[in-house]
Amino acid sequence: MPRRVAIIGTGQTKYSKERNDVNQMELVYKATTKALDDAELKVSDLDAIVLGNMELFEGRALPEMWCGEGAGGYLKSVTKIATGGTSGSSAAIAGFYQVASGVFDIVVVVGWEKHSEGHTQTAMAMVDPLWDRHVASGAVGNFALSISQLMAGRGITEEQAAKVTVKARRNACRNPYAHLQMPDITVEEVLSSRMLAHPVRLLDMCPQSDGACAIIYASEERARTACRRPAWVKAVATRHEQPYLGDIENRLIIMRTLRAAAKEAYRQAGISQPLRDLNVAEIYEPVSYAELAWYEALGFCDEGEAGKLIDEGITEMGGQLPVNPSGGVLCSNPVGASGVIRVAEAAIQIMGKGEERQVPGVKTALAHGYGVYAWADVMILSSELG
Amino acid sequence: MNELINIEIPMALRWQFGTGRHFSRFIQTLRNEGKILGIRCPQCQRVYIPPRLICGNCYREMAEWVDVKDTGVIQGYTVYYHPILDPVTGEPRPIPYGMALIKLDGADTTINHYLSETDLAKLRIGLKVRAVWRSQRRGFISDISHFEVIQ
Amino acid sequence: MRETELGKATSERFVPIEVRLTLSYAAGETASTFFTTLRDHCRIMGTKCPQCGQVLVPARQFCPKCFMTTTDWVEVGPRGNLISHTVVYHHGPHQPRTVPFAYGIIRLDRADTNFVHLLGECEIDTIHNGMRLEAVFANNRGAGILDIAYFRPTEEAML
Numbered sequence: 001m002p003r004r005v006a007i008i009g010t011g012q013t014k015y016s017k018e019r020n021d022v023n024q025m026e027l028v029y030k031a032t033t034k035a036l037d038d039a040e041l042k043v044s045d046l047d048a049i050v051l052g053n054m055e056l057f058e059g060r061a062l063p064e065m066w067c068g069e070g071a072g073g074y075l076k077s078v079t080k081i082a083t084g085g086t087s088g089s090s091a092a093i094a095g096f097y098q099v100a101s102g103v104f105d106i107v108v109v110v111g112w113e114k115h116s117e118g119h120t121q122t123a124m125a126m127v128d129p130l131w132d133r134h135v136a137s138g139a140v141g142n143f144a145l146s147i148s149q150l151m152a153g154r155g156i157t158e159e160q161a162a163k164v165t166v167k168a169r170r171n172a173c174r175n176p177y178a179h180l181q182m183p184d185i186t187v188e189e190v191l192s193s194r195m196l197a198h199p200v201r202l203l204d205m206c207p208q209s210d211g212a213c214a215i216i217y218a219s220e221e222r223a224r225t226a227c228r229r230p231a232w233v234k235a236v237a238t239r240h241e242q243p244y245l246g247d248i249e250n251r252l253i254i255m256r257t258l259r260a261a262a263k264e265a266y267r268q269a270g271i272s273q274p275l276r277d278l279n280v281a282e283i284y285e286p287v288s289y290a291e292l293a294w295y296e297a298l299g300f301c302d303e304g305e306a307g308k309l310i311d312e313g314i315t316e317m318g319g320q321l322p323v324n325p326s327g328g329v330l331c332s333n334p335v336g337a338s339g340v341i342r343v344a345e346a347a348i349q350i351m352g353k354g355e356e357r358q359v360p361g362v363k364t365a366l367a368h369g370y371g372v373y374a375w376a377d378v379m380i381l382s383s384e385l386g
Numbered sequence: 387m388n389e390l391i392n393i394e395i396p397m398a399l400r401w402q403f404g405t406g407r408h409f410s411r412f413i414q415t416l417r418n419e420g421k422i423l424g425i426r427c428p429q430c431q432r433v434y435i436p437p438r439l440i441c442g443n444c445y446r447e448m449a450e451w452v453d454v455k456d457t458g459v460i461q462g463y464t465v466y467y468h469p470i471l472d473p474v475t476g477e478p479r480p481i482p483y484g485m486a487l488i489k490l491d492g493a494d495t496t497i498n499h500y501l502s503e504t505d506l507a508k509l510r511i512g513l514k515v516r517a518v519w520r521s522q523r524r525g526f527i528s529d530i531s532h533f534e535v536i537q
Numbered sequence: 538m539r540e541t542e543l544g545k546a547t548s549e550r551f552v553p554i555e556v557r558l559t560l561s562y563a564a565g566e567t568a569s570t571f572f573t574t575l576r577d578h579c580r581i582m583g584t585k586c587p588q589c590g591q592v593l594v595p596a597r598q599f600c601p602k603c604f605m606t607t608t609d610w611v612e613v614g615p616r617g618n619l620i621s622h623t624v625v626y627h628h629g630p631h632q633p634r635t636v637p638f639a640y641g642i643i644r645l646d647r648a649d650t651n652f653v654h655l656l657g658e659c660e661i662d663t664i665h666n667g668m669r670l671e672a673v674f675a676n677n678r679g680a681g682i683l684d685i686a687y688f689r690p691t692e693e694a695m696l
Contacts, residue, residue: 018563019563020563021563021565021566022563022565022566022598023562023563023564023565023568024562025565025598026565026567026598026599029598029599033604042604043604058560058562059558059560060560060562069601070599072604074601074602074604114562114563116563117560117561117562117563118560119558119560122556122558126556129552129554130552133554
């Protein structure tokens with residue numbers, strides 16, 4: 001049986017369009033030292049390091065070699081994970097496995113990306129060379145195609161998607177780390193922004209950001225002494241998919257990977273009614289419409305009811321289940337970090353360190369990672385061990 | 387603050403990716419006969435494009451080749467307002483341009499391809515489409531220039 | 538980005554892909570100071586760890602052993618010792634020189650770390666570990682590591 005594991009500290013850099021004041025190793029160092037301070041640990045306390053980064057986006061091999069020592073990797077075990085958008089959540093889950101297995105007691109997970117230094121769109125088109133590249137629909141295009149199915153099949157509207165953007169960019173104003181903060185943004189502004197690929201508009205899309213995020217896991221014994229209010233890991237689940245968009249039937253509606261991952265995670269955590277049993281969720285929404293698709297796949301609502309959740313303010317701050325108090329991926333998106341940020345922000349909510357973005361009385365939090373065409377990671381954190 | 391330096395690295399990289407026997411047969415048939423081949427899983431019966439060795443759902447090897455038509459049905463669509471480089475000509479595709487997820491007649495997976503129709507009022511899921519082929523075939527799905535709506 | 542070879546495949550056995558990109562990496566404040574000092578003053582700088590005292594070259598923002606921000610700048614070199622070397626005879630597409638040429642691992646005076654650079658102005662069969670070297674700066678410098686063109690044996694080393 002795996003050991004029990006908690007998150008005892010987090011560290012984030014300010015996310016922005018370009019961090020030219022630091023190179024990549026230093027960016028990783030910043031996030032790691034902040035997490036060590038938050039956990040009141042020294043670098044010598046770290047047993048192992050897990051890194052999350054999409055190296056191809058920045059055109060350099062072996063990010064773990066260049067940047068590993070920024071995460072305290074000197075004379076330690078360092079593992080790097082690159083799984084698209086889920087890089088950060090895969091890395092977070094891998095770090096959990098390393099402590100849960102009993103091999104290590106304290107593990108830091110650091111995800112980062114510097115999109116300003118690379119060619120992300122080109123790199124994203126460098127998928128399998130035999131097939132996908134020839135009619136590449138790109139990051140926006142592949143969503144746009146699936147969104148047409150979501151709108152036709154589930155009745156989601158452009159206004160509902162715009163409300164997701166407004167929620168995110170306003171929530172981000174209370175997050176000192178967020179890249180995009182828009183206190184005055186309105187649905188009308190979103191709906192009149194430039195159309196990229198129908199129906200996805202500029203303000204519906206996530207940014208590309210520079211930044212790093214670190215979380216520190218501890219075994220049960222170390223967590224009890226080290227941290228006043230650790231965020232205990234109650235459940236983890238990962239589900240991956242077939243290689244081509246065309247293999248995945250009605251992707252955003254069916255989303256079989258996320259449904260399966262959520263079902264498994266809820267089973268592990270003893271959750272039967274997510275809307276009631278969860279107090280906050282940090283989910284990975286690269287485009288506003290995706291958030292609505294995830295509501296349904298995560299079981300926050302019945303089939304076809306996702307639009308209702310946003311219309312009725314259920315997922316707003318102050319609603320029954322606040323989703324993305326941090327502003328989500330729609331506001332900050334250094335790809336290698338984005339999945340770690342979801343876990344970090346969920347942990348911050350449990351630990352009561354959310355400051356202005358704190359949801360009152362959080363006991364159970366969900367963190368979700370999404371990547372590639374349909375990969376899914378789900379993690380559930382709790383303030384209670386039992 | 388002192389002057390901040392950026393180090394610039396130009397890269398010119400070349401690769402040769404092996405196709406394997408399945409994709410190789412697909413390429414040959416496409417180029418030599420102008421025909422699209424799919425492959426059927428013996429267990430779940432799904433016909434896949436592009437053809438490949440294993441069905442990921444069942445983890446079974448596939449060997450039953452299926453002729454797939456160059457007509458099909460739109461399952462999802464979008465109109466792009468962003469320029470993108472056409473990988474065959476190297477020139478930017480004129481905007482706007484349409485793209486769709488198309489279930490070709492005979493296949494169970496969809497392919498992603500260009501659409502000549504760019505008027506959103508005329509596009510919906512369920513429309514029938516037909517391939518428009520380029521005059522010179524090289525053995526890629528981009529030998530089809532785009533699909534046009536046929537109803 | 539230009540993909541020039543895509544679609545030209547006539548072979549059934551492989552797909553050729555070509556990608557051309559220029560990438561631009563931020564050096565960060567510390568390395569920027571290191572590079573601009575090379576460019577503007579032909580001086581090589583290291584940074585010193587306040588805890589263990591080691592001088593890191595090229596200059597680094599933090600000490601990896603102590604995990605602490607480095608605070609002091611120390612000029613190192615321009616002379617140093619050759620710790621190890623190799624001679625490259627086999628041509629590869631990404632090499633900085635035509636073959637045969639030599640790389641050296643060099644410990645500059647007052648530095649505590651080694652770094653890799655090129656050796657020049659010497660006969661290959663005279664290169665030996667332990668020899669004294671001095672930096673030769675490029676005429677056209679652009680704030681990069683090749684603002685040092687190469688290291689050559691000092692006069693004493695040639696005797």
